[in-house]
Amino acid sequence: MDQEPLHRRIAGDIERRIASGEWRPGFRIPTEAELTAEYGCARMTVSRAMSDLAARGLVVRRRRAGTVVAHPPVHSSALVAIPDIQSEVEGRGLAYSHRLLGRIVRPASEDEEGLGGKVVELQTLHLADDLPFVFERRLISLTAAPEAEAADFTTQPPGGWLLAHMPWTEAEHRISAVGADHETAAGLGLADGAPCLRLERRTWRDGQGVTWASQIFPGAAYDLVARFSPTKG
Amino acid sequence: MDQEPLHRRIAGDIERRIASGEWRPGFRIPTEAELTAEYGCARMTVSRAMSDLAARGLVVRRRRAGTVVAHPPVHSSALVAIPDIQSEVEGRGLAYSHRLLGRIVRPASEDEEGLGGKVVELQTLHLADDLPFVFERRLISLTAAPEAEAADFTTQPPGGWLLAHMPWTEAEHRISAVGADHETAAGLGLADGAPCLRLERRTWRDGQGVTWASQIFPGAAYDLVARFSPTKG
DNA sequence: CGCGCATTAATGTCTAGACATAACACTGAG
DNA sequence: CTCAGTGTTATGTCTAGACATTAATGCGCG
Numbered sequence: 001m002d003q004e005p006l007h008r009r010i011a012g013d014i015e016r017r018i019a020s021g022e023w024r025p026g027f028r029i030p031t032e033a034e035l036t037a038e039y040g041c042a043r044m045t046v047s048r049a050m051s052d053l054a055a056r057g058l059v060v061r062r063r064r065a066g067t068v069v070a071h072p073p074v075h076s077s078a079l080v081a082i083p084d085i086q087s088e089v090e091g092r093g094l095a096y097s098h099r100l101l102g103r104i105v106r107p108a109s110e111d112e113e114g115l116g117g118k119v120v121e122l123q124t125l126h127l128a129d130d131l132p133f134v135f136e137r138r139l140i141s142l143t144a145a146p147e148a149e150a151a152d153f154t155t156q157p158p159g160g161w162l163l164a165h166m167p168w169t170e171a172e173h174r175i176s177a178v179g180a181d182h183e184t185a186a187g188l189g190l191a192d193g194a195p196c197l198r199l200e201r202r203t204w205r206d207g208q209g210v211t212w213a214s215q216i217f218p219g220a221a222y223d224l225v226a227r228f229s230p231t232k233g
Numbered sequence: 234m235d236q237e238p239l240h241r242r243i244a245g246d247i248e249r250r251i252a253s254g255e256w257r258p259g260f261r262i263p264t265e266a267e268l269t270a271e272y273g274c275a276r277m278t279v280s281r282a283m284s285d286l287a288a289r290g291l292v293v294r295r296r297r298a299g300t301v302v303a304h305p306p307v308h309s310s311a312l313v314a315i316p317d318i319q320s321e322v323e324g325r326g327l328a329y330s331h332r333l334l335g336r337i338v339r340p341a342s343e344d345e346e347g348l349g350g351k352v353v354e355l356q357t358l359h360l361a362d363d364l365p366f367v368f369e370r371r372l373i374s375l376t377a378a379p380e381a382e383a384a385d386f387t388t389q390p391p392g393g394w395l396l397a398h399m400p401w402t403e404a405e406h407r408i409s410a411v412g413a414d415h416e417t418a419a420g421l422g423l424a425d426g427a428p429c430l431r432l433e434r435r436t437w438r439d440g441q442g443v444t445w446a447s448q449i450f451p452g453a454a455y456d457l458v459a460r461f462s463p464t465k466g
Numbered sequence: 467c468g469c470g471c472a473t474t475a476a477t478g479t480c481t482a483g484a485c486a487t488a489a490c491a492c493t494g495a496g
Numbered sequence: 497c498t499c500a501g502t503g504t505t506a507t508g509t510c511t512a513g514a515c516a517t518t519a520a521t522g523c524g525c526g
Contacts, residue, residue: 005508005510006509006510019402021400031475031476031477032476032477033475041510041511042510042511042513043511043512043513044511044512045509045510045511047478048509048510050477051478055285055288061476061477062476062477062519063475063476063477063478063518063519064474064475064476064477064517064519064520064521065476065477065519065520066475066476066477067476067477167254167305169252175430176430176452177410177411177428177429177430177431177450177452178410178428178452179427179428179452193426193428194412195410195411195412195428196410196428197408197410197430217410219410219411219412219428238479238480239479239480240480264505264506264507265507266505266506274480274481275480275482276482276483277480277481277482278481280507280508280509281479281480283507284508294506294507294508295489295506295507296487296488296489296505296506296507297487297488297489297490297505297506298490298505298506298507299505299506299507300506300507468525468526469524469525469526470523470524470525470526471522471523471524471525472521472522472524473520473521473522473523474519474520474521474522475519475520475521476517476518476519476520477516477517477518477519478515478516478517478518479514479515479516479517480514480515480516481512481514481515482511482512482513483510483511483512484509484510484511485508485509485510485511486507486508486509486510487506487507487508487509488507488508489505489506489507490504490505490506491502491504492502492503492504493500493501493502493503494499494501494502495499495500495501496497496498496499496500
């Protein structure tokens with residue numbers, strides 16, 4: 001009944017004392033030598049435990065000065081995960097489906113320069129149990145992904161196709177609230193101007209724009225939710 | 234000019250090959266024995282490099298089966314950081330200020346049970362260069378934070394006060410789009426029903442509810458934005 | 467007093483082993 | 497053919513050392 005390796009137990013002991021508030025930020029933790037004596041093990045074992053805590057940002061280590069409990073970051077620290085639509089729908093136990101509403105190939109306009117010369121423009125409606133869930137407008141760069149011109153987006157939604165075919169190296173998300181325009185409202189079955197959550201997503205691969213997507217969720221039906229604790233990455 | 238420790242160099246070499254796409258997800262990385270021979274070092278050194286990569290989620294290690302490049306997570310993987318309002322405003326080079334619009338102490342209602350018996354209810358308006366930026370409603374549990382009854386929220390906004398006085402162990406965020414109700418619209422200087430971004434935040438300390446906050450941003454004026462690359466945590 | 471230098475206490479890296487453990491692969495019995 | 501046992505392989509943990517690096521500290525000199 002060993003189960004837990006020693007270095008994990010040591011790290012856990014320390015973490016518990018930090019989480020409980022017994023050791024507040026700035027508190028200087030016992031040295032490796034002291035912990036080595038306390039646990040009766042080799043220094044490397046203690047060292048590994050402490051390095052792990054340092055890597056997770058719970059403590060700060062400095063030579064000669066010792067190891068102190070880290071001050072929690074003041075900024076950010078709070079996140080929301082943005083799910084893949086299909087996983088999200090299926091995760092709620094609903095049947096996922098989608099309909100391709102429009103598809104044209106056209107030259108990129110001026111403000112879409114990053115996507116190169118030619119793009120595919122798509123309109124897709126994502127449904128959960130046959131009810132409209134998300135209205136998506138998407139541009140895919142044919143410079144970055146020429147295969148997209150031949151891809152069949154009626155069987156696979158464009159997001160899933162891209163995930164499989166074009167890994168990205170950089171992305172930008174933008175979340176905002178908008179009133180539904182006429183086309184969106186019609187697609188989602190809402191009144192014009194109804195509040196909706198818009199998620200814009202742009203991705204690049206090595207500096208070349210790959211895709212731009214605007215996904216619009218009915219405000220009443222969908223929330224982005226995240227639950228987390230500060231110590232867990 | 235050594236600078237970089239060997240284990241870091243090894244991990245870096247591997248990471249580069251993963252990032253470049255040379256080693257795709259599922260690819261089986263050379264074994265520790267092979268890398269040990271290649272770099273002419275002890276196995277522990279290679280092991281540490283690989284453990285670090287595994288801890289960061291770039292590779293998956295299994296006994297006997299070896300180490301393979303991890304498949305990027307389908308869910309999450311995409312995040313938005315939620316900033317502290319004051320930092321956000323000041324980060325844009327604007328002057329931050331706030332006004333306490335209302336403050337009462339009352340018993341918690343039924344659906345606020347998690348907050349305990351008595352709560353402080355606050356309405357605060359956050360301003361950027363004296364223009365309305367966020368309308369915030371907040372409840373603070375007096376069970377979890379009795380000092381809140383005496384705190385002066387006209388000098389320090391409740392979010393900042395809590396950050397300093399009550400560290401949380403768990404939090405939940407919820408982002409949604411709503412139409413501005415009459416009170417909110419008045420505070421922000423919008424028309425009733427104008428689309429707004431609502432950020433709800435609940436925090437707990439050891440299972441005891443600490444606070445609930447609803448922050449409403451004018452849809453036209455504010456987006457949550459995040460830019461990132463997949464390998465960086 | 468203040469400045470520079472040597473001391474030394476702490477972490478950082480690395481080695482060459484050892485044994486433990488998980489899981490794939492094979493083999494022989496039924 | 498199937499299944500249980502067994503061997504093998506790769507990772508997981510741990511040790512007892514060694515030397516390197518950093519920076520706080522104290523000390524002596526001017």
